[in-house]
Amino acid sequence: MSHHDEDDLKPTFHAGFKLGEKKTAEELANLDAEDESLAKWKASLGLGPGGVALATTSGPKVTVLSLTLTSKTLPTGKISLDLSNQAQVESYKKNPINIKEGIEYKVGITFKVNHGIISGVRYIHVVKHSGIKVDKLEQMLGSYAPSPDGSPYTKEFMEEDSPSGPIARMGTYHVRSRVIDDDGEVYTDFEWCFKLAKEW
Template sequence: MSAPAHEEDDLAPTTTPGYKPSAAKTVDEYANLDAEDESLARWKASLGIVPGASEAPASGPKVTVLSLELASPTLPPGKRLLMNLQNEQELASIKKNPVTIKEGVDFNVRINFKVNHSIISGVRYIQVVKRSGIKVDKMEQMLGSYGPHPKGEPYSKDFDTEESPSGMMARTGTYNVRSRVFDDDGEVYADWEWCFKIGKEW
């Protein structure tokens, strides 16, 4: 799905002058780098980076974004606000049916993803929030560095805690969100739209 030029500008990441991403390496190449450094070896092992660990062919996307979740300690027991990004019907539904976020509470965005091959770094999540077509917020978060999980299990990343707006004005209208996950090379792993509203209760 291509976006108008002004929307692409909104989704542009923050850049650091002079920064150039390093050339991509395979899991085995990373595993054999500085092999004599024990502390580095332990860190790489925690990412699943060990010699011979890469059995899957390096094809297809490096990252599969599975779901996005809004997490909060104020959510009622058993309630979960989870968007399954692998379900086309659910994606179409969340674009039309706003998620309700309780006013004045702490919450955070949690992203669940799977690393298919290679080592990821420089992968980030950006969301732009608009109300009545006017940008009111932009969040940019790095996922961190990960290798394919040895057991093929997904990873979860909790982003910084935010406080939802409150008051009658905040409860009026719908907030439209554009979310994107991509890397330093410009490869987009997920790009979707959803919306939320502010309510007195979840």
């Protein structure tokens, strides 16, 4: 992938942080089996007998379906990038979306947990303008199991402000987005671009 440094897209760990021992969904299900309240919580995550998280399913644990930008100033409410279609994903690198300058917006992702339990998963994106890094967003997703009905989850991140002014409106901003866990497993990695404009 083009002009983004790999180090920028790695999870940030604070001093003293240690990764816990990796456990399978089955091992988690058997932990503290005598604790009734913990058993109920694990069942809510699909960790009980016959639970969806224990199902042996091949393929990726997580499928990222879309990335969205939402803003109160956006007439349609949100812009959505479909990540389920590879041809569409390729087009996002060449066809910038317009973002209004000087507004508040939020980035969000919609994803599906296919099997197992995910934790320590985060969304990271790095924005470059004229080859210079101008922004980095790193947000934790939380812990999830497959939803009982197979429906996806949506996570919206903190509000950000888009730059403004004549210089900010010059050229195209290139973004590389990644969903990665603490162990370095990458669930999606793609590029997209945008331009700042006076109006949406």
